[in-house]
Amino acid sequence: MPDAEGAAPPVLPEVEAKALMDRARTLVRSGHVLEVIPLCDEVYRRHTTSRVPALQLQVARALGHRGAALSELGKVVEAVIHFDEVERRFWSPRKPALWEGVAWSMVYRTCVLMEQDIPQQALRCVGELLRRFGSSESAPEGLRNAVGAARVLLPNVYNQLEEYEEALRLSEALLEASDGDPDPLKVDMASGALLQRAHALQGLGHWEEALECFDAVDVRYGEDPDPRMRALVSAALMGRALVLIREGMVPEALSGLDAILEHAGPHPYPRQRPMVDFAQFHREELGREAEEERKKMERRKKQWRK
Structure with missing residues (x-):
């Protein structure tokens, strides 16, 4: 609300930085990666030396989102440098306020490893992510979303490894845990699991069931x-x-x-x-x-x- 003189109160730096990084995450999700980099650069430039945990989190997110954008532009080496910097600067089991930024960086790294057709390394990365953060109780929304994305990536990695039985088991377990829940995170998990179930069935040669599963994705979403x-x-x-x-x-x-x-x-x-x-x-x-x-x-x- 405006103050007594009619001027709006200043926006806190951590609030502004979070808004910019939320926007960057939305753009990464939609694939508009060229728009991501300037937002990340702005947050990094302003706050990279900050000691405030809320701002350090946004710097970690900026590095991760920027790395994701670079990887989609074909600049994989630069992307990995960004993910390494997040790990080096911000990962600590004693700093839960920064876990969201680290977790998203690991999600992005897993995706890059899959795109580079290195599924064994991708499996290690997503496995480490779930080991670190998968059992976090009362986690903030951003961390829960990253862990949810990792849970969908896991059967995806097993499909890439052509371990279709395990991919099918994981996707069906994920569907059982999330299907029918209107929470946006659970909808994301259920939809991704349904798609991976279809790919696993296809890999196992159950093509009629796979077709039904692909159709279900279309009908539902x-x-x-x-x-x-x-x-x-x-x-x-x-x-x-x-x-x-x-x-x-x-x-x-x-x-x-x-x-x-x-x-x-x-x-x-x-x-x-x-x-x-x-x-x-x-x-x-x-x-x-x-x-x-x-x-x-x-x-x-x-x-x-x-």
């Missing part, structure tokens, strides 16, 4: 406007299309590819772009195959008439 959820649904639609392509179900696969494009719309979010590119490429390839098959059938019919 297809209308959710959140950019992260839009990308997750697009990933499920792509997984469904891949199963159909591999099973040689060309008409169904073409319909599945069209569903990816329809869901993304004319202005897809950055995280939907790979799925859109996949759909456009395979739509052309399968379209040519379908046309060739149609021409073969026409030639056969003419031969039969003779």
Whole structure:
């Protein structure tokens, strides 16, 4: 509220820094990574030498979010340097006020290791994250969200390792613990677990069950406007299309590819772009195959008439 002279009270530095880093996290989630870096640089420049725990937390978040943005821009070495700095400067079992920043940095590091196809190291990283922070009681929201993201990453890593039985066990346990709960964190966990369950079933060769699971992601979350959820649904639609392509179900696969494009719309979010590119490429390839098959059938019919 304004003071007696009508001037608004000054915003506390820690409140302002937190708002900037919350915005950066939202941008990382949506894939608008170019907008992340200036926000992180501002917080780092202002507060990197601060001894106030609330500001140190925001500096740790700034380094982690900036590293995540750099990794998506292909600057993996620089990203890892940022994650290393978070670990070196801010990790201590005696400083729980800083755990959120460290945990998110470890989440991002795990994602980078997976993208670099180093799943064994990713497994060690996410395992260490859960060992440090997974049993934290009455944790603040930011730390709980990081731990929730890590719990979804775990079956994802096992899927990448092609240990599908373990991925299926973990995803089903996660679904049992979170499915049906309207809390946003539990919705994120349930949706991610459902997608990883589908991938595990696909890896085990249970393609009909996998299709049902991919469909369930679409049915449940297809209308959710959140950019992260839009990308997750697009990933499920792509997984469904891949199963159909591999099973040689060309008409169904073409319909599945069209569903990816329809869901993304004319202005897809950055995280939907790979799925859109996949759909456009395979739509052309399968379209040519379908046309060739149609021409073969026409030639056969003419031969039969003779």
